[in-house]
Amino acid sequence: MKASAPGKIILFGEHAVVYSRPALAVPVTQVHVDVEVLDSSRPGIWIHAPVIDLHAELASLPSDHPIASVILKLIQLFGISQTPDLEINISSTIPVASGLGSGAAVSVALIRSLSSFLFHPLSDDEINPLVYEIEKLHHGTPSGIDNTVITYNMPVYFIKGQPVETFKTGKPFTIVIGDTGIPALTKESVGDVRLLWLRNTTYFENIFNEIAQISLIARRSIESGKPELLGELMDQNHALLQEMTVSSPELDRLVTAAKNAGALGAKLSGGGRGGNMFALAEQATAESVANALISAGATRTIITEIS
Ligand code: PMV
DSSP: OEEEEEEEEEEEOTTGGGGTOOEEEEEEEEEEEEEEEEEOSSSSEEEEEGGGTEEEEGGGSOTTSHHHHHHHHHHHHTTOSSOOOEEEEEEEOSOTTSSSOHHHHHHHHHHHHHHHHTTOOOOHHHHHHHHHHHHHHHHSSOOSHHHHHHHHTSOEEEOTTSOOEEOOOSSOEEEEEEEOOOOOOHHHHHHHHHHHHHHSHHHHHHHHHHHHHHHHHHHHHHHTTOGGGHHHHHHHHHHHHHHTTOOOHHHHHHHHHHHHTTOSEEEEOTTOSSSEEEEEEOTTTHHHHHHHHHHTTOSEEEEEEEO
8 A cells, every 4th residue: 555745845934833933834745755654574563664664574673763653653542453464665865853843744655545545545634643643752842834734735824723724826927945954953053942932032933924924915925926026025034033043054054055046935844953945046046146145056857846
């Protein structure tokens, strides 16, 4: 039984979204996780995930291992006492710890394929809260945006704890994603922001309010077919993320390089401190923005159209 899940990118509102402000995120289908569950002739549940060099039997993994915990949760949910012998193959083109949602994508694809294999196929509405539980195990206090955009595979305007809202693009636009190649743990940047927020609550609440405004205007610009207005909003959002201390010299270098190459705006995306940034580009300049990102040290670029 095969299933897959896309990557994602947060367009606006990361970090502020943890404090119940709105954020916008879209799936990135150029990168994905693919999972295949097969009957096995050897005893046990064997997991193969070559990208993280994992070839292990379920029982040999700690129960809080990201992949083991998904499998154990499903076995428990379905009340299975006699576990079948299985091979689970996981492959991924989403870089790990880079803000493109690799963890949530593994959970979504694994739940989809394993639940179908076990004759309990789950709907997106059932999968989403399960993935959120797994995200909590590994990220502390996630907002839930990653699991939502990846489970439903559609653009979302996300406010923590509120029903999922999607949005339409009035006119397609092109973004160029650039990877610093530096893995960064979202849990750490989210934890650091929390400490700063506790120390200086009014200051941080004001930043979050400004970001909430940006997300709101960005959504309107996208829906009304004026994506060119996003460039300025991206620059403003990036400056606020810098104030929150979650940018890094490498991210700033890529943002500047994209702008110098003609991008209309650029910002980091996700937890920050490393991982990915993206820039808004005209279709005609996207290629040169991507080249400029590589020259400035990006380890990989993805040009994607949001439509
Ligand atoms: O680093 P990512 O792409 O998983 O995104 C994290 C986004 C944050 O807002 C920083 C945290 C969250 O849980 O929403």
